[in-house]
Amino acid sequence: MSQLATFEVDKHEKFFNRFLLLLPSKLQSEDSNRLALIYFSLHGLGLLKRLNFSKEELIKYSQFIYNDFLIENEEFVAFRATSAFKQTPEYDFGNLSATLFALLNLLILESDYSSKLNNHKVMKFLSMLQVKEGEHKGSFVPTLREVNGKFEQYGESDLRLCYIAASIRHLMRYDSLSPSERINDIDTSALTEFVLNRINFSGGLSAISDVESHLGFTYCGIGCLRLLNYKFGPEFDDTISWLVHRQVDYPAELYNFDYEYHQEEDIGSFNGRDNKFGDTCYSWWCTGSLALIEPKNLSLVDLDRAKYYLLNTTQNQLLGGFSKDPDSNPDPYHSFLAIASLALWQQYEDIIIENGATTRHAESSSDPEPFKFDGIDEALVITKKSKEFFQHTIHY
Amino acid sequence: MATDYNFDDVETVKINEETPQLCQILYDDEYKHTIGILLGLLQIREYSERALYLTEKALELLASHYTIWIYRYDILVHLNKDLFEELDWCEQVALENEKNYQIWNYRQLIITRILATTDESSKKKFDPHREFPILQSMLESDPKNHHVWSYRMWLVKKFNLFKDDRENEFVNKCISADLWNNSAWSHRFFLKFSQEKDIPEETFATEKVYVQDYIIESPQNPSTWNYLTGIYKKYNKSIVDLEDFCLKFVDIEKIDDPNYVKSSFAIELLAKIFVKQQKNEASIQLYDILGSKYDPIRSNYWDYEKKKLISH
Numbered sequence: 001m002s003q004l005a006t007f008e009v010d011k012h013e014k015f016f017n018r019f020l021l022l023l024p025s026k027l028q029s030e031d032s033n034r035l036a037l038i039y040f041s042l043h044g045l046g047l048l049k050r051l052n053f054s055k056e057e058l059i060k061y062s063q064f065i066y067n068d069f070l071i072e073n074e075e076f077v078a079f080r081a082t083s084a085f086k087q088t089p090e091y092d093f094g095n096l097s098a099t100l101f102a103l104l105n106l107l108i109l110e111s112d113y114s115s116k117l118n119n120h121k122v123m124k125f126l127s128m129l130q131v132k133e134g135e136h137k138g139s140f141v142p143t144l145r146e147v148n149g150k151f152e153q154y155g156e157s158d159l160r161l162c163y164i165a166a167s168i169r170h171l172m173r174y175d176s177l178s179p180s181e182r183i184n185d186i187d188t189s190a191l192t193e194f195v196l197n198r199i200n201f202s203g204g205l206s207a208i209s210d211v212e213s214h215l216g217f218t219y220c221g222i223g224c225l226r227l228l229n230y231k232f233g234p235e236f237d238d239t240i241s242w243l244v245h246r247q248v249d250y251p252a253e254l255y256n257f258d259y260e261y262h263q264e265e266d267i268g269s270f271n272g273r274d275n276k277f278g279d280t281c282y283s284w285w286c287t288g289s290l291a292l293i294e295p296k297n298l299s300l301v302d303l304d305r306a307k308y309y310l311l312n313t314t315q316n317q318l319l320g321g322f323s324k325d326p327d328s329n330p331d332p333y334h335s336f337l338a339i340a341s342l343a344l345w346q347q348y349e350d351i352i353i354e355n356g357a358t359t360r361h362a363e364s365s366s367d368p369e370p371f372k373f374d375g376i377d378e379a380l381v382i383t384k385k386s387k388e389f390f391q392h393t394i395h396y
Numbered sequence: 397m398a399t400d401y402n403f404d405d406v407e408t409v410k411i412n413e414e415t416p417q418l419c420q421i422l423y424d425d426e427y428k429h430t431i432g433i434l435l436g437l438l439q440i441r442e443y444s445e446r447a448l449y450l451t452e453k454a455l456e457l458l459a460s461h462y463t464i465w466i467y468r469y470d471i472l473v474h475l476n477k478d479l480f481e482e483l484d485w486c487e488q489v490a491l492e493n494e495k496n497y498q499i500w501n502y503r504q505l506i507i508t509r510i511l512a513t514t515d516e517s518s519k520k521k522f523d524p525h526r527e528f529p530i531l532q533s534m535l536e537s538d539p540k541n542h543h544v545w546s547y548r549m550w551l552v553k554k555f556n557l558f559k560d561d562r563e564n565e566f567v568n569k570c571i572s573a574d575l576w577n578n579s580a581w582s583h584r585f586f587l588k589f590s591q592e593k594d595i596p597e598e599t600f601a602t603e604k605v606y607v608q609d610y611i612i613e614s615p616q617n618p619s620t621w622n623y624l625t626g627i628y629k630k631y632n633k634s635i636v637d638l639e640d641f642c643l644k645f646v647d648i649e650k651i652d653d654p655n656y657v658k659s660s661f662a663i664e665l666l667a668k669i670f671v672k673q674q675k676n677e678a679s680i681q682l683y684d685i686l687g688s689k690y691d692p693i694r695s696n697y698w699d700y701e702k703k704k705l706i707s708h
Contacts (some may be wrong), residue, residue: 019419020418020419021420022419022420022421022422023419023420023421023422024422025421025422025423025424025427027421028421028422028423028424028427028457028458029457029458029459029460030421030460031421031458031460031461032458032460032461032462033460034419034421037419038418038419041418041419042418060416061416061418064416064417064418068412068417081460081461081462082458082461082463083412084409084411084412084431084435085435085438085461085463087409087435087439088409088435088438088439090438090439090441091438091441091463091466091467092463093462093463093466095462105418142462143462143463143466145466145469145470154462154466155462155501156501156504200626201585201622201625201626201629201630202622202626207542207546208546208549209590210549210582210585210586210590211542211545211546211549211582211586212542212545212578212579212582212583213582214542241697244694244697245618245694247693247694248693249691249692249693249694251660251689251690251691251692253654253657253689253690254616254654254657254658254659254660254690255616259576261576267693268693273540273542273578273579274578274618274619274622275576275577275578275617275618275619276540276578299696299700300694300696300697300700301693301694301696301697302693302694302695302696305693356696
């Protein structure tokens with residue numbers, strides 16, 4: 001392992017700012033993920049402590065989120081995925097993930113959404129999306145459709161949507177209301193049961209029952225439980241083992257690289273499933289999961305190697321940002337999750353050193369003062385500053 | 397837009413491109429034109445052939461927006477279209493764009509409707525085997541496509557294909573083509589073990605031999621070792637039975653010499669077996685060698701496992 005590359009904070013700042021300003025037409029197919037792209041860029045800048053909007057800009061951009069994405073009708077409050085559809089009320093249904101990303105954006109834009117959004121109506125939307133019976137009972141679907149004047153659920157349920165629903169419930173402060181005040185609550189015990197039943201024989205979690213364990217869905221399951229205040233116990237030992245085995249290594253004693261999915265440059269990275277390529281985003285999904293179960297679990301993986309992979313292999317030294325793998329272009333999703341990972345490891349550095357053998361804590365010698373990130377909330381995946389704004393300002 | 401359909405009478409809806417915005421998209425003319433007409437048709441809830449055609453164009457541009465799929469489905473229902481033709485259309489779309497994930501959920505919706513609207517007396521009935529060729533071509537181009545495998549599991553469950561010969565033959569072929577394909581192993585586990593609580597002893601025995609042969613062929617493969625320990629867990633069998641099998645890949649006397657070690661997974665499982673046999677010292681020795689030589693990236697984890705033994 002050669003010397004760690006410098007963390008190019010100025011270039012990353014420019015990278016996110018370019019995205020916030022304009023997206024080229026080749027990204028128009030991402031129109032329905034726009035709130036997510038905004039979230040990656042804003043919280044990415046926030047983690048870099050480089051989000052410098054004026055008061056007027058904060059208000060202006062919050063207004064943009066409300067104006068273009070908010071849906072309020074007699075029954076529920078939600079956000080839409082693609083702003084253009086606000087012009088077609090007959091076919092304009094709220095979307096679960098858009099609703100979460102809108103709220104997370106409003107937090108970092110310091111907008112007190114509790115004065116604008118009725119929490120019971122947001123929770124009504126969630127209740128309408130929760131699967132009430134069958135093998136997916138407790139889980140959620142992404143959206144609704146209208147059949148003969150009535151709403152019906154549309155789309156496939158999976159653990160990602162469970163996590164999103166639990167996050168929204170927390171952001172609506174339903175977990176701090178008394179049961180009698182929670183007039184539109186979701187069925188949290190069915191949700192918990194659905195998640196726990198997704199733990200596979202390998203310890204990993206799968207999207208729906210019996211499907212291959214997948215690291216992204218594993219994070220979502222663990223995050224969902226954490227947001228429901230679940231207490232993790234020894235039933236997660238196999239999960240910890242599975243998570244730790246996501247870190248990629250090919251010692252010469254046992255591997256000769258004759259399998260196309262085994263790449264030497266992936267060493268130190270994390271993969272999402274067994275025998276797959278490493279990928280920047282799994283740095284977050286793995287170490288975020290470990291930290292959610294208990295922060296000291298972060299000492300169980302080799303963070304020096306993991307850091308090397310991010311800084312030296314997928315960081316784009318020229319354009320800023322991070323790419324999925326060394327052969328791809330940087331994008332906001334992988335850039336945000338790389339930075340979120342680095343921020344998380346820095347946040348728990350003391351605990352990691354205390355619990356692990358990471359005495360050889362390598363820092364780039366050309367960078368004697370390591371860059372200080374803002375803290376990160378590993379359950380909501382937002383900046384510490386936004387979390388504090390939530391705690392102090394959002395009251396229902 | 398090259399088309400036989402005329403949309404001149406449709407009031408095109410303008411997409412808001414006014415500032416202030418964040419992540420503003422520079423839509424090209426085709427996008428503005430197509431989505432503009434689509435929104436115009438949605439406003440008047442037009443269910444027509446030309447609207448059906450337009451949803452195809454719109455989905456090429458914006459596959460990730462659920463509403464367009466919902467609209468397309470509503471058009472099919474209103475026009476009472478042949479849903480088998482719609483399945484053919486889905487196949488074209490899937491083959492043209494492998495990254496179009498929404499197509500699989502949409503396909504489930506179409507099949508569910510076919511089942512609800514046909515019965516034994518219907519001329520055309522849905523045969524789940526009609527799905528095999530499309531799934532095969534999708535998995536040939538990406539053998540680990542998570543969405544396609546998930547769809548395949550849905551199909552197996554929906555039509556009870558757990559013991560279907562063609563399904564089982566398919567998964568055998570996938571494994572023999574690439575015994576490192578974890579998706580194929582997961583699918584096999586699903587076929588063999590996900591349904592019944594009491595699985596016949598015979599299935600356990602044949603599956604054990606099946607996977608052990610593949611471990612012998614390639615000992616450093618996490619997928620096969622997970623499958624083996626997975627069936628032990630499922631059957632509540634003691635892993636101590638596997639001691640001799642593990643020792644085929646590790647010579648404990650000469651464990652420092654890589655010529656006598658073929659698998660870190662064998663060492664890992666042996667360490668667990670030794671704990672069960674209350675040979676903690678032997679187990680600690682194995683964790684040490686994993687951390688120092690055969691799986692060093694997880695050395696902290698092996699230390700953590702060791703500490704658990706020392707503190708007990």
